[in-house]
Amino acid sequence: MFTKFVMALGIAAIVIVASHAPAQAAFTVCNQSTYGPIMVATAYSYDSGSDTWSRSEGFYTIGEGECRSTLDGLTGAEDLYLFAWASDDKSIFWDGTSSYSSNARSFCVDGYSSAFVYRADDAEPPCSKGVERTFRYAGAADSNGDFTYTLHD
Numbered sequence: 001m002f003t004k005f006v007m008a009l010g011i012a013a014i015v016i017v018a019s020h021a022p023a024q025a026a027f028t029v030c031n032q033s034t035y036g037p038i039m040v041a042t043a044y045s046y047d048s049g050s051d052t053w054s055r056s057e058g059f060y061t062i063g064e065g066e067c068r069s070t071l072d073g074l075t076g077a078e079d080l081y082l083f084a085w086a087s088d089d090k091s092i093f094w095d096g097t098s099s100y101s102s103n104a105r106s107f108c109v110d111g112y113s114s115a116f117v118y119r120a121d122d123a124e125p126p127c128s129k130g131v132e133r134t135f136r137y138a139g140a141a142d143s144n145g146d147f148t149y150t151l152h153d
Helices: 004-021 097-102
Strands: 026-032 038-047 050-060 067-072 079-085 089-094 104-110 116-119 129-142 147-151
Touching: 026 038, 026 050, 026 079, 038 067, 038 104, 038 129, 050 067, 050 104, 050 147, 067 097, 079 104, 129 147
Parallel strands: 026 147
Antiparallel strands: 026 067, 038 050, 038 079, 050 116, 079 089, 079 129, 104 129
């Protein structure tokens, strides 16, 4: 009887600890444009001073008036970037050119619509996979690794 009680107590402790694990931090993108659904690629760059790391991934479809979590597992030390276009009109896009060029950065993406995740050297030009796109600087993740960016017309 005592052994069953100890086992049940151990299982209960594991369940409690597991249920209180911290949530994964993420880069959330919101579509507040009037262009309908948008396709979004997101990327980050991390530089600790002694090590650098990059990741680009997408494409995420985000409906008009909706938000979507993209990059996850952020630590709070990353610079975040995005490249997006209106699904119904590829001439409407958000990238790192024009007024966003001062902090723009190029990353590799897989064409215009395929799902992809590129890490380390595969994420930065010259692209061993995919094509190079100029991403808009969105901002820096907060100390919890979270960041939300809203796209407008």
